[in-house]
Amino acid sequence: MKVLITEYLRINLDTEQWECRRCGHVHGSARDNYKRGLLVYDRDPREIHKPLLDTRLYERTYSPDPAWCRILEYYCASCGTMVEAEYLPPGHPPLYDIELDIDALKLQWKDRKEVVEPTVGPDLALEKVKNNRALHADHAHGHKH
Amino acid sequence: MNDQISKEDKALLDKFLADNQLFLGPDPEIMRNHSLTPRSRAEDEILKKGLDNHQVHHVRGLINAALSEAFTMVNQMGAAPGAKWGDLVTGIYTAQGDLAMIAPHGIIAFAACCFYPIRFIVKYWSNDPTVGVKDGDGFIHNDARYGGIHNTDQSMMMPLFYKGELVCWLSSTIHEGENGATEPGGMPAAAESKYDEGIKMSPFKVVENFQLKRDLVTFLQNSVRDPKLQLEDMKVKLHAVMRLRERIIAILDQYGRDALIGTLRLHLEDTETEMRRRIREMPDGTTRVLQFMDSSLRENCLQKISCAITVKGDRLIMDFRGTAPQFLNRSVNTNIASFKAALCTGLLQNIWPDLPHTMAVLSPIEIITDRNSIVDAEGEMPQAMSLMPLFKGCVVWTIPMNKFNYSVPHKYSAVIASQYDQAATFIYGGLTQHGDVTGNFCGDINGNGQGARSHADGEHSVSPVFGFMCDSGEHEINEEDTPIIRLGAQRLAKDRIAWGKYRGGMGYEQIATARGSALWGFMTGCEGSKFPSAQGLFGGYSCPSYQLMKIKGINIFEELKKDPKVVEVFDIVKLMNERPIKGGKYSSNDMGMTFEVCNEGEIYMICQGSGGGYGDVLERDPALVMKDLREDLMSHENARDIYKVVYDEKTLVVDEDATKKLRDDYRRERIRRGKPFEQFCKEWVTPEPPKDIPYFGSWDNNREIYATTMGQRVKMPAEQLQGAFMLNPKDVRIMQLEGELEKVKAQLDDCRKKA
Numbered sequence: 001m002k003v004l005i006t007e008y009l010r011i012n013l014d015t016e017q018w019e020c021r022r023c024g025h026v027h028g029s030a031r032d033n034y035k036r037g038l039l040v041y042d043r044d045p046r047e048i049h050k051p052l053l054d055t056r057l058y059e060r061t062y063s064p065d066p067a068w069c070r071i072l073e074y075y076c077a078s079c080g081t082m083v084e085a086e087y088l089p090p091g092h093p094p095l096y097d098i099e100l101d102i103d104a105l106k107l108q109w110k111d112r113k114e115v116v117e118p119t120v121g122p123d124l125a126l127e128k129v130k131n132n133r134a135l136h137a138d139h140a141h142g143h144k145h
Numbered sequence: 146m147n148d149q150i151s152k153e154d155k156a157l158l159d160k161f162l163a164d165n166q167l168f169l170g171p172d173p174e175i176m177r178n179h180s181l182t183p184r185s186r187a188e189d190e191i192l193k194k195g196l197d198n199h200q201v202h203h204v205r206g207l208i209n210a211a212l213s214e215a216f217t218m219v220n221q222m223g224a225a226p227g228a229k230w231g232d233l234v235t236g237i238y239t240a241q242g243d244l245a246m247i248a249p250h251g252i253i254a255f256a257a258c259c260f261y262p263i264r265f266i267v268k269y270w271s272n273d274p275t276v277g278v279k280d281g282d283g284f285i286h287n288d289a290r291y292g293g294i295h296n297t298d299q300s301m302m303m304p305l306f307y308k309g310e311l312v313c314w315l316s317s318t319i320h321e322g323e324n325g326a327t328e329p330g331g332m333p334a335a336a337e338s339k340y341d342e343g344i345k346m347s348p349f350k351v352v353e354n355f356q357l358k359r360d361l362v363t364f365l366q367n368s369v370r371d372p373k374l375q376l377e378d379m380k381v382k383l384h385a386v387m388r389l390r391e392r393i394i395a396i397l398d399q400y401g402r403d404a405l406i407g408t409l410r411l412h413l414e415d416t417e418t419e420m421r422r423r424i425r426e427m428p429d430g431t432t433r434v435l436q437f438m439d440s441s442l443r444e445n446c447l448q449k450i451s452c453a454i455t456v457k458g459d460r461l462i463m464d465f466r467g468t469a470p471q472f473l474n475r476s477v478n479t480n481i482a483s484f485k486a487a488l489c490t491g492l493l494q495n496i497w498p499d500l501p502h503t504m505a506v507l508s509p510i511e512i513i514t515d516r517n518s519i520v521d522a523e524g525e526m527p528q529a530m531s532l533m534p535l536f537k538g539c540v541v542w543t544i545p546m547n548k549f550n551y552s553v554p555h556k557y558s559a560v561i562a563s564q565y566d567q568a569a570t571f572i573y574g575g576l577t578q579h580g581d582v583t584g585n586f587c588g589d590i591n592g593n594g595q596g597a598r599s600h601a602d603g604e605h606s607v608s609p610v611f612g613f614m615c616d617s618g619e620h621e622i623n624e625e626d627t628p629i630i631r632l633g634a635q636r637l638a639k640d641r642i643a644w645g646k647y648r649g650g651m652g653y654e655q656i657a658t659a660r661g662s663a664l665w666g667f668m669t670g671c672e673g674s675k676f677p678s679a680q681g682l683f684g685g686y687s688c689p690s691y692q693l694m695k696i697k698g699i700n701i702f703e704e705l706k707k708d709p710k711v712v713e714v715f716d717i718v719k720l721m722n723e724r725p726i727k728g729g730k731y732s733s734n735d736m737g738m739t740f741e742v743c744n745e746g747e748i749y750m751i752c753q754g755s756g757g758g759y760g761d762v763l764e765r766d767p768a769l770v771m772k773d774l775r776e777d778l779m780s781h782e783n784a785r786d787i788y789k790v791v792y793d794e795k796t797l798v799v800d801e802d803a804t805k806k807l808r809d810d811y812r813r814e815r816i817r818r819g820k821p822f823e824q825f826c827k828e829w830v831t832p833e834p835p836k837d838i839p840y841f842g843s844w845d846n847n848r849e850i851y852a853t854t855m856g857q858r859v860k861m862p863a864e865q866l867q868g869a870f871m872l873n874p875k876d877v878r879i880m881q882l883e884g885e886l887e888k889v890k891a892q893l894d895d896c897r898k899k900a
């Protein structure tokens with residue numbers, strides 16, 4: 001039984017291992033931080049969010065300040081998929097972001113059917129906005145008469 | 146001394162203390178409790194007797210319709226710009242002051258805060274012979290210390306008596322804008338203490354026999370820059386609440402008090418039960434997220450919000466310990482009750498939008514904070530720009546909850562990265578072209594880009610982070626009422642995108658100037674100029690950073706008269722790089738700007754921002770990359786460098802094989818340059834925050850908090866947080882310049898000696 005945890009990670013309940021959802025690579029114990037099985041690269045944010053203004057004219061150019069902010073890119077060691085992009089101040093310890101109770105997870109999935117591809121939920125927030133837009137359009141229309 | 150006192154003595158002592166309390170300030174017993182009150186006797190009796198489910202459903206529908214009608218009244222008649230865009234709410238509360246339902250279109254957070262002042266009124270004014278709560282009374286309130294989002298929102302609260310019994314409370318709240326603060330518009334970033342925040346209404350009676358008390362109204366009008374607005378909207382809110390009252394009385398006449406009281410209580414309890422059921426579906430464990438705010442709106446400083454969400458069975462605990470301490474003299478603090486209202490909003494906006502909009506969704510959630518942190522600020526601190534941490538509270542759920550909910554077989558709503566979470570709008574003030582004093586903000590605040598979804602790109606400029614309203618205001622109306630002129634259309638901010646397999650919904654450019662005013666000015670209150678604000682999900686990138694651009698010392702209207710073609714197109718990047726208007730002072734600045742005078746024809750430019758991206762950029766369908774190019778959302782450089790697509794720039798035809806090869810090569814390049822985590826951490830992690838960054842919050846241990854106070858870095862135990870005192874940025878600048886002057890003088894002396 002495998003449980004999907006993110007777009008790129010799943011937990012194999014039988015082996016209690018983190019696995020890559022793209023290539024099946026085993027990252028390490030599901031009772032531990034999955035990041036320990038990944039490769040990390042310290043990215044200068046100016047390479048991703050490139051300066052749009054002339055850097056000779058301006059200090060602030062829509063790029064993050066590399067002295068304040070770095071991007072830690074986490075890659076699957078086997079297929080090179082980017083699993084996380086973590087924005088941190090230089091030197092800040094990476095976050096232990098997913099720490100699940102594996103025994104509880106096993107119990108929870110005892111009677112559940114395995115999910116291979118996640119279902120897509122309805123985008124209710126967007127629907128509400130669209131409903132409001134329709135409502136507002138009606139009001140605006142009403143004013144004219 | 147004997148510390149055992151009798152019951153009678155204790156009661157006597159309590160009464161003595163209550164009678165002699167010098168000041169009825171915000172009551173921690175009320176302000177720190179966000180859970181439902183236990184059932185009242187009436188509620189318990191009614192629910193034990195049992196209700197007809199079918200009737201409950203019907204009564205709920207009728208209440209909803211009544212709330213919706215009152216909402217529409219305020220929306221159409223309200224004078225505040227915020228009222229026109231839907232920045233308002235109408236709500237109904239139990240007799241004890243628990244928020245039961247709000248109008249379907251309203252701002253959740255507003256109603257979530259009225260129940261604190263109502264509880265205050267119930268506790269303190271009901272039995273006070275000098276105040277009392279009677280049929281026909283109405284109470285006003287705006288100070289967020291007694292509940293509320295921020296002091297620019299004003300509420301009208303009315304008890305509803307039926308056959309002599311108080312059966313429920315009704316309210317209406319509008320984001321009014323102007324409130325007599327040190328800066329116009331109601332959200333003064335310049336406030337250095339709570340006394341700079343303008344009128345500070347604790348809940349008090351302003352309506353008797355359903356009529357506004359003119360003496361008190363005059364006092365309030367006398368305290369703000371826009372007395373007309375103050376009066377008009379007090380009337381509008383009162384009449385909306387009175388209409389709501391008529392509708393509820395009709396329901397009472399038809400179905401009886403048990404049906405109403407029972408429905409309100411049941412609605413709350415059902416919501417709480419459903420919350421617990423959903424929490425149980427999530428895996429047990431802890432997920433975490435960090436948010437970094439890079440500005441106090443007066444200076445750049447890095448403040449951390451640390452959030453760990455723990456699920457255990459049907460318990461959900463949000464732990465904010467390790468977060469930055471509060472500022473003593475900066476207004477970007479929030480009290481805990483306002484922060485919880487933001488959390489409630491965020492949960493309903495981002496995670497479970499299908500749940501009823503009541504405070505009961507937050508009721509089963511436990512919240513842990515460090516006292517005196519920036520999200521649990523207390524005392525004399527200002528909190529007029531509490532929007533900064535509050536907006537973070539709205540989106541704080543998205544990343545950690547998706548890490549829980551992705552595994553849950555049934556999805557109640559889509560998996561979405563963080564929405565752009567800054568109030569990217571112009572706040573303004575001054576004299577209008579009609580000679581009236583005014584101060585308020587533009588509707589662009591409602592145009593935050595949506596986060597990317599697990600199945601699609603985010604929608605552009607979709608809504609604010611605090612509600613589902615959509616309208617970003619009509620500039621024509623704005624131009625009739627104020628001297629603000631919009632230069633050019635609202636162009637989507639090209640290349641300012643959160644990249645990913647799916648990209649974030651984008652924001653648009655706002656280019657403004659003023660014309661025909663004797664005195665006009667703008668302010669802006671956003672973070673994210675150094676450290677991006679909207680976070681990506683599952684390998685998606687965050688939004689870029691955004692800046693405030695200015696062209697000062699020119700008059701664009703004169704320039705256009707001289708040469709109508711002086712500006713080819715009002716596009717921020719082009720204007721700043723090509724500098725077509727000669728003699729202008731072009732500058733790129735932090736997005737936090739306190740009130741500044743805008744002379745006729747000077748130009749101010751900001752952007753609404755992009756929501757976070759979703760997934761690995763290398764998985765983005767090349768067809769979507771071409772679509773972004775066709776829609777001119779992005780330049781070729783980014784299509785190649787970020788998305789690694791090989792295509793013909795003229796025809797936009799993709800070379801699929803070459804793209805696959807380029808992407809495969811790039812994956813190998815990643816593997817080559819990436820370091821194993823342990824090794825990386827050894828090289829990366831530093832024992833303390835960088836010395837040259839004013840850093841606030843924990844670093845590696847959330848029980849130790851860093852701050853910079855009076856210009857000095859300090860470290861303190863999280864249990865004993867002290868607010869940080871910031872130096873005046875002008876003094877800091879003077880010190881820098883004096884230092885430079887000293888250096889130059891010394892050099893000059895040396896030269897002289899040598900000569």
Ligand SMILES: [Zn+2]
Pocket residue numbers: 020021022023024025076077078079080081
């Ligand atoms: Zn892999």
